[in-house]
Amino acid sequence: MATRNGGDLVVETLTALGVTTVFGIPGQHALGLFDALSRSDLHFVSSRVENNAAFAADGYARATGRPGVLLLSTGPGALTSLAGLQEALATGVPMVVISSQIPRAGLGERHRGMLHQLDDQKSSVANVTVSRRLVQHASAIPSAVAAAWEDATSAPMGPAWIEVPQDILLGSAEHVPPVAAGFPVRPRTPEPRGELLDAAARLLRQAKRPAVIAGGGVRRAGAEAELLALAELAGAPVVCAPGGKGAFPWEHPLSLQSWVEDVAVSELLEEADVLLAVGTSLGEVTSNYFTLSPRGSVIHVDAETRVLEANHLALGIHADAKLALAGLAQRLEKSPRGVEPNWDGFTAQELTAGTLKTVAQRLDSQGLEHERAFMDAVRAGTPDGAQTFWDMTIAAYWGWSCWDARSGQFHSAQGAGGLGYGFPAALGAAAGLAEDPDAGASARVLAVAGDGSSMYSIAELATAVQHQLNVTWLVVDDGGYGILREYMQDAFGKATATELARPDFVALAQSFGVQAKQVEPGDVEAALRQSFQTQGPRLIVVQTLLRMFAPTHLERESTLPTE
Known part of the structure; x- marks a missing residue:
């Protein structure tokens, strides 16, 4: 065995890029890489299922703002990670994924029947990655890793x-010079074209009823201050998509919060004579399930060219959200609006307040006191600065609309919508936040799941214990796939295959060494508060049935405030 091999080159390059924590699971073809980890200062978080390792790397990236790094083995290990990679791609989460591959002698047209052999492994991941590389010699490893980082x-x-073949990971790298610290990378940021910003600014200056939809691209770009400045200059109400939650102050007089699934907000957006959509695809949830039909001009800003005008004719601006919003704000400052906002006699602030009142009145009429009280209790029991991770469960669907992220952050799996995201992503976030000595109470993370989705990631209780990660896992147990039950009952009058046998979650968690308890809905706030005063993983189970608010996107009666 060489004293310095290809695996060392991977580890050295990651270290030079500033990586401190990596995620994954060892495998036969990746042993050279994992052996190299033992000669490094990298902290390895070992998951129990590759898909959950991908979710953990995703959560790390969202919580820290640094790319998550995932180490995989060939074939089955690589393929098992794909649903996690799909979520990261759909939500724009930066990750560097390094997989082993069979030896070079087995690659090509011949199929030699090697263990884990997957013909053209790169093609298997094409739909869930932004780029793919096969390393053919050891000296190419540093450049390949840096290019993937970019x-x-x-x-x-x-x-x-x-992907790096097994023989390269195990082979000598003594001939390759050590990787220099501070390895240079140059991420590409799409800059907006000036003439497009000029045209968009003209539309906003002339608008009497401007409005803004802010998506996850605003948060990823760190454009919160630029969005606030633009909204105030334009006098425009702002609604945040679920992925953009926290991009705009929740209690601001122009904030429509995140009620994108309510017809009152949909109608306001449709009535806008200029609608600015920034950092969002205007996809299924954000468009209130494709019922949104803007009647004015649409300005669509996104760093992903494929989403521009995908759902609505618009002035499309391919750009980073921060650069675009800053450019628009500068233009409006230099040449102020020509007209004052006027929504049929209402100011923008009055219309915003009236619309939120209408949303509240509709919820009041649906007998949802239990659901609203439950969500209020979870919010009250969670510190303001905590990061929260939500699985695809009814509580998360409520959270998309009603959760005030405050000084923390809200993360959910609504990009691709796969089950099992919340807990492993929270583990990755906790691993990242533990690196910050000043994190304090905000280093503990909340994960929320249902009993159905929790079974996808139940094995990660072992990961939580092994690494003593500060995660509170709230499992809302309603006896099955609750949202699918509700969908089927509404559509067909009965639900099929939605009811589930499940374990005693408390006893199961305790068998792993996790402190766990079951509480009544009325005790959720106190249980959460208590858990945030402790160290290590905690499980809270509450058996309750939550219902969704009515499908208000089907109600098209006028809901705007009237005098």
């Missing part, structure tokens, strides 16, 4: 894939 962190961000 791809992952360039807008639109996502997972970048590298």
Whole structure:
């Protein structure tokens, strides 16, 4: 065995890029890489399922703002990670994924029947990655890793894939010079074209009823201050998509919060004579399930060219959200609006307040006191600065609309919508936040899941214990796939295959060494508060049935405030 091999080159390059924590699971073809980890200062977080390792790397990236790094083995290990990579791609989360590959002698047209052999492994990940590379010799490793890092962190961000054959990982790298510290990378940021910003600024200056939809691209670009400045200059109400939650102050007089699934907000956006959509695809949830039909001009800003005008005719601006919003704000400052906002006699602030009142009145009429009280209790029991990770469960669907992220952050799996995201992503976030000595109470992370989705990631209780990660896992147990039950009952009058046998979650968690308890809905706030005063993983189970608010996108009666 060489004293310095290809695996060392991978580890050295990651270290030079500033990586401190990596995620994954060892495998036969990747042993050279994992052996190299033992000669490094990298902290390895070992998951139990590759898909959950991908979610953990995703959560790390979202919580820290640094790319998540995922180490995989060939074939089954690589393929098992794909749903996690799909979520990262759909949500624009930067990740560098390094997979092993069978020896070079087995690659090509021949199929030699090697263990884990997957013909053209790169093609298998093409739909869930931003780029793919196969390393053919040891000296190419540093450049390949750096190029993947640039791809992952360039807008639109996502997972970048590298695969290194087993013989290169194990082979000598003594002939390759050591990787220098501070390895240079240059992420690409799309800059807006000036003439497009000029045209967009003209539309906003002339608008009497401007409005803004802010998506996850605003948060990823760190454009919160630029969005606030533009909204105030334009006098425009702002609604945040679920992925953009926190991009605009929740209690601001122009904030429509995140009620994109309510017809009152949809109608306001449709009535806008200029609608600015920034950092969002205007996809299924954000468009209130494709019912949104803007009647005015649309300005669409996004770093991903494929989403521009995908759903609505618009002035499309391919750009980073921060640069575009700053450019628009500068133009409006230099040449102020020509007209004052006027929504049929209402100011923008009055219309915003009236619309939120209408949303509240509709919820009041639906007998949802239990659901609203439950969500209020979870919010009250969670510190303001905490990062929260939500699985695809009814509580998360409520959270998309009603959760005030405050000084923390809200993360959910609504990009691709796969189950099992919340807990492993929270583990990755906790691993990242633990690196910050000043994180304090905000280093503990909340994960929220249902009993159905929790079974996808239940094995990660072992990961939580092994690494003593500060995660509170709230499992809302309603006896099955609750949202699918509700969908089927509404559509067909009965639900099929939605009811589930499940374990005693408390006893199961305790068997792993996790402190766990079951509480009544009325005790959720106190249980959460208590958990945030502790160290290590905690599980809270509450058995309750939550219902969704009515499908208000189907109600098209006028809901705007009237005098």
